[in-house]
Amino acid sequence: MTLVLPTASPRRKANFTAYELTVFGVVAALFLLALIGPMIAPADIYTSNMLETLFPPSAEHWLGTDDQGRDIFWRLIAGSQLSLFATVLVVILYSIIGMIVATLATVGPRWVDELLMRVTDIGLSLPGLVVSLGIATVLGPSLQSGIIALALTGWPMTARILRTTMRQTMEQPFVEGARILGVSRTRLMLKHVLPNSLDVLIVKWAGDISFTMLILAGLSFIGVGAQPPSPEWGAMISGARGNMSIAWWAVAAPGAAIVINAVAFALLADILQVRRDPSLRA
Amino acid sequence: MGVDTILTDGIIPAPVRRRPEALLQVEQLSIDIATRDANVRLVDNVSFGIGRGERVALVGESGSGKSVTAQALMRLNSRVKLSGRVNFDGKDLLSLSPSQMAAMRGQRMGMVFQDPMSSLDPLMTIGDQVAETLRIRGISKRNARQRALDVLDELKVERAAERLDSFPHEFSGGMRQRVVLAMALVGEPDLLIADEPTTALDVRVQERVLDLLDEISRRRSLAVLLITHDMGIVAGFADRVMVMYSGRIVEENEATLLFAEPQHPYTRGLLEAVPRADVTVDRLRSIPGAPPVPAARPSGCTFHPRCDRAMAICSSVEPGEAITPSGARVRCHLYGAG
Amino acid sequence: MAYLRLISQRLVMTVLTLWGLATLVFIMIKLIPGDEAQVAAGPGANPEQVASVAKRLGLDLPVLQQYLNFLLRMLRGDLGTSVVSSKPVLTELAAVLPSTIELMIFASIIGTLIAFPMALVAASYRGKAFDGIARIVAVTGGAMPAFWLALMLQFFFGNVWRITPISGQHSFGIASPNVTGMPTLDALLAGDIPAFLDALAYLILPAFVFAIPFAAQVFRLLRASLLGVLASDMMLPVRAKGASTSRMVLRHALPNSLLPTVSLMGVLVGGMVGGAILVETVFARRGVGSFLANSVALKDTYAVLGAVMFVGIAVCLVNLVADIITLMLDPRIRGTQFGAGAK
Numbered sequence: 027m028t029l030v031l032p033t034a035s036p037r038r039k040a041n042f043t044a045y046e047l048t049v050f051g052v053v054a055a056l057f058l059l060a061l062i063g064p065m066i067a068p069a070d071i072y073t074s075n076m077l078e079t080l081f082p083p084s085a086e087h088w089l090g091t092d093d094q095g096r097d098i099f100w101r102l103i104a105g106s107q108l109s110l111f112a113t114v115l116v117v118i119l120y121s122i123i124g125m126i127v128a129t130l131a132t133v134g135p136r137w138v139d140e141l142l143m144r145v146t147d148i149g150l151s152l153p154g155l156v157v158s159l160g161i162a163t164v165l166g167p168s169l170q171s172g173i174i175a176l177a178l179t180g181w182p183m184t185a186r187i188l189r190t191t192m193r194q195t196m197e198q199p200f201v202e203g204a205r206i207l208g209v210s211r212t213r214l215m216l217k218h219v220l221p222n223s224l225d226v227l228i229v230k231w232a233g234d235i236s237f238t239m240l241i242l243a244g245l246s247f248i249g250v251g252a253q254p255p256s257p258e259w260g261a262m263i264s265g266a267r268g269n270m271s272i273a274w275w276a277v278a279a280p281g282a283a284i285v286i287n288a289v290a291f292a293l294l295a296d297i298l299q300v301r302r303d304p305s306l307r308a
Numbered sequence: 309m310g311v312d313t314i315l316t317d318g319i320i321p322a323p324v325r326r327r328p329e330a331l332l333q334v335e336q337l338s339i340d341i342a343t344r345d346a347n348v349r350l351v352d353n354v355s356f357g358i359g360r361g362e363r364v365a366l367v368g369e370s371g372s373g374k375s376v377t378a379q380a381l382m383r384l385n386s387r388v389k390l391s392g393r394v395n396f397d398g399k400d401l402l403s404l405s406p407s408q409m410a411a412m413r414g415q416r417m418g419m420v421f422q423d424p425m426s427s428l429d430p431l432m433t434i435g436d437q438v439a440e441t442l443r444i445r446g447i448s449k450r451n452a453r454q455r456a457l458d459v460l461d462e463l464k465v466e467r468a469a470e471r472l473d474s475f476p477h478e479f480s481g482g483m484r485q486r487v488v489l490a491m492a493l494v495g496e497p498d499l500l501i502a503d504e505p506t507t508a509l510d511v512r513v514q515e516r517v518l519d520l521l522d523e524i525s526r527r528r529s530l531a532v533l534l535i536t537h538d539m540g541i542v543a544g545f546a547d548r549v550m551v552m553y554s555g556r557i558v559e560e561n562e563a564t565l566l567f568a569e570p571q572h573p574y575t576r577g578l579l580e581a582v583p584r585a586d587v588t589v590d591r592l593r594s595i596p597g598a599p600p601v602p603a604a605r606p607s608g609c610t611f612h613p614r615c616d617r618a619m620a621i622c623s624s625v626e627p628g629e630a631i632t633p634s635g636a637r638v639r640c641h642l643y644g645a646g
Numbered sequence: 647m648a649y650l651r652l653i654s655q656r657l658v659m660t661v662l663t664l665w666g667l668a669t670l671v672f673i674m675i676k677l678i679p680g681d682e683a684q685v686a687a688g689p690g691a692n693p694e695q696v697a698s699v700a701k702r703l704g705l706d707l708p709v710l711q712q713y714l715n716f717l718l719r720m721l722r723g724d725l726g727t728s729v730v731s732s733k734p735v736l737t738e739l740a741a742v743l744p745s746t747i748e749l750m751i752f753a754s755i756i757g758t759l760i761a762f763p764m765a766l767v768a769a770s771y772r773g774k775a776f777d778g779i780a781r782i783v784a785v786t787g788g789a790m791p792a793f794w795l796a797l798m799l800q801f802f803f804g805n806v807w808r809i810t811p812i813s814g815q816h817s818f819g820i821a822s823p824n825v826t827g828m829p830t831l832d833a834l835l836a837g838d839i840p841a842f843l844d845a846l847a848y849l850i851l852p853a854f855v856f857a858i859p860f861a862a863q864v865f866r867l868l869r870a871s872l873l874g875v876l877a878s879d880m881m882l883p884v885r886a887k888g889a890s891t892s893r894m895v896l897r898h899a900l901p902n903s904l905l906p907t908v909s910l911m912g913v914l915v916g917g918m919v920g921g922a923i924l925v926e927t928v929f930a931r932r933g934v935g936s937f938l939a940n941s942v943a944l945k946d947t948y949a950v951l952g953a954v955m956f957v958g959i960a961v962c963l964v965n966l967v968a969d970i971i972t973l974m975l976d977p978r979i980r981g982t983q984f985g986a987g988a989k
Binding site: 236 | 679801805917927942954957
């Protein structure tokens with residue numbers, strides 16, 4: 027998988043500032059790291075080495091070792107795939123649910139629209155983390171449960187935004203034109219309205235990844251998400267917590283990794299948002 | 309050069325006319341805006357004056373630069389770059405510090421804007437909004453409120469005393485425009501800039517507001533710069549008219565003379581677009597085409613693509629300023645005769 | 647009467663939301679793997695106990711009947727019984743709720759005190775250095791995992807620098823008599839200033855953990871909203887009156903930005919209840935969050951779902967209150983209620 031950056035198009039290249047290019051570069055690097063992380067990490071990060079437990083950062087172990095004597099730096103690298111890809115998966119899953127709900131609400135009869143939007147409103151006003159915690163508890167603690175729980179609670183905002191946009195797209199002349207040409211309703215939705223409404227989601231995705239990463243790590247920390255000895259970052263913090271007074275770096279490092287990712291995606295979201303709506307520019 | 313016309317090129321100021329004591333003197337004012345790609349000139353080398361108590365109209369289509377000019381006089385828009393001189397009662401406004409400029413606003417010069425619906429703060433009472441100009445100057449709450457009430461009375465707002473504590477949404481469009489006027493007048497300025505003050509209102513309300521403005525301007529000997537696209541409302545109000553096209557003043561004259569003998573083809577076009585009681589026409593004529601965008605002005609005279617009397621020279625040479633026998637300052641090759 | 651109609655609309659929406667939540671919780675109970683009666687009675691229950699629980703919960707009835715009974719139980723305030731303590735979940739939660747409320751109120755105050763001045767200055771000096779730095783700080787502050795921030799602050803301020811207490815709610819032996827369940831308020835009621843300061847010291851770090859992401863979000867919305875108002879047509883006349891930038895920001899942009907900001911603050915305070923699960927656990931504070939986390943750890947599923955229901959209700963009520971405050975702030979709606987002014 028390679029990340030296709032907007033910079034790939036030479037037509038628009040000149041329009042990006044150095045700051046924007048830096049943020050794009052960092053996000054691309056994070057994706058790349060998540061992709062190759064488990065491949066480049068040494069094998070011994072999954073096995074205990076009781077002779078080297080809780081070492082402070084050194085030339086050999088850049089971020090020290092954890093209570094099982096495993097190198098924290100390489101566990102972070104290896105875990106970035108779990109943390110980032112699980113987050114992205116959550117966002118993809120609930121975006122799909124959101125798209126289905128929004129499409130049904132747009133094409134369906136009025137009562138379907140009403141019903142789905144009321145359900146969406148209810149979903150929006152429920153505390154996501156708490157409901158996810160409930161779902162994950164019922165499903166049994168694991169990273170999969172965490173992913174499913176967040177996918178089931180994350181979709182309402184996407185559905186709401188997308189439905190509004192799709193309604194607006196439906197009123198545009200080209201859709202009217204296609205309808206006159208006899209394009210079927212389903213085809214019209216899937217081929218024209220949905221693709222033309224998606225750009226609002228692209229901006230949202232970057233922010234969603236940032237936010238979802240924090241919640242997913244939180245679920246792992248409480249113990250309903252990824253379980254030790256997984257190098258998922260939330261689980262790493264949870265595991266290192268007990269020894270914080272003697273090895274605080276084992277808690278600090280995975281948290282910093284989460285912050286770096288979350289900040290990078292939040293900045294990306296900010297850039298995309300300003301590009302869509304230049305009135306927000308500083 | 310023709311015997312009956314005098315050609316000037318804009319750098320030489322127009323001959324001083326019998327005119328009231330000058331209050332505002334604008335010299336070579338240019339307004340630029342920096343966009344992502346380039347610098348765009350919105351208003352190019354505009355010079356004019358307004359005397360004390362004089363009523364001047366600045367007329368043009370939307371996009372001609374008239375509103376930008378109006379805002380520039382009060383330095384309201386901080387995104388544009390201003391050059392030239394704006395002398396107000398002996399002070400060059402463009403060289404004042406921001407706080408000195410703020411002190412001029414409201415007190416020496418007031419401004420009224422197009423849309424009374426969006427010109428008012430929905431969360432502040434009418435009384436507080438009108439009194440704000442005075443409160444900024446440290447006038448006591450009580451006195452400011454009394455003076456706000458006086459201005460609203462002067463503007464014939466019914467039951468003004470009760471309505472001081474109402475919010476804008478409780479007022480009709482015409483009443484809101486009076487409130488907006490009151491906000492501009494309460495500081496007793498010498499100059500009122502009215503940017504399309506009646507455009508958003510229906511015709512009958514329009515007339516009432518203009519009559520009020522007329523009355524107050526005479527009573528207070530208040531100078532008014534009326535910005536509008538509608539020649540129809542200019543006739544009964546202005547002493548002098550300036551016609552703006554694509555960032556330049558293309559014609560200026562006493563109102564009666566301008567209406568009687570419009571010189572520039574553009575002015576004629578604008579006048580022909582106005583329904584008149586004394587002339588029967590089959591249909592309202594409007595000028596074909598649209599005004600150019602500032603970033604892509606035509607060469608030569610910027611009006612030539614739409615002009616029914618365009619000549620060969622018009623597309624290549626920019627006309628200078630000429631003064632015609634009727635006293636008009638005009639920028640058109642028909643009169644330049646160069 | 648637009649005002650009353652809007653409020654009743656919000657009320658109906660709240661009731662619908664709670665019904666949706668109750669349904670969700672019921673479905674979750676039905677989805678729990680294994681025998682429901684066994685789960686409800688606890689892993690150590692003997693067959694008679696399981697049978698009595700099954701009878702009490704009406705598990706032999708049709709699902710629809712069970713669902714209706716469940717909704718009726720919720721209406722009566724019966725959120726189920728904890729397997730671990732054998733006490734009603736509601737009783738346990740009611741005992742720890744004030745402590746969570748205390749934390750949330752304190753955190754909102756700190757967050758507001760950080761966010762508002764920052765946003766006001768940033769909007770006044772748009773594009774300047776302070777604005778840029780504040781935006782980056784806000785993005786970073788909003789992108790920190792709460793539990794990690796809690797651990798780090800606790801470690802450095804409590805363990806290393808010893809500025810604040812590490813965990814708990816008050817020092818040993820100086821707790822005031824429990825009246826409200828909020829240690830700071832109890833101390834004040836008892837007139838015990840040292841105990842109040844002591845409780846405050848315990849409160850400060852957890853409150854900051856909530857306040858930082860809260861402030862980050864409020865800052866971003868308030869700044870954007872202030873800039874939106876400042877760029878609107880409404881501001882030109884104000885500028886033309888000779889108003890200074892600070893007057894434009896404080897007297898006009900701020901009141902007009904308050905409506906969306908208060909709505910957001912309501913949502914964020916509601917979200918804090920969720921965050922409390924993580925933060926109260928780290929700081930070993932009594933509260934709804936630590937109750938939930940403990941129940942998860944003890945695999946007390948009924949208690950977890952009861953608490954989820956409880957927190958959902960709390961969040962809905964906070965949102966409802968925020969909505970009503972927003973409505974009351976707007977004279978366009980308030981005016982029609984009191985019939986002020988002319989038509």
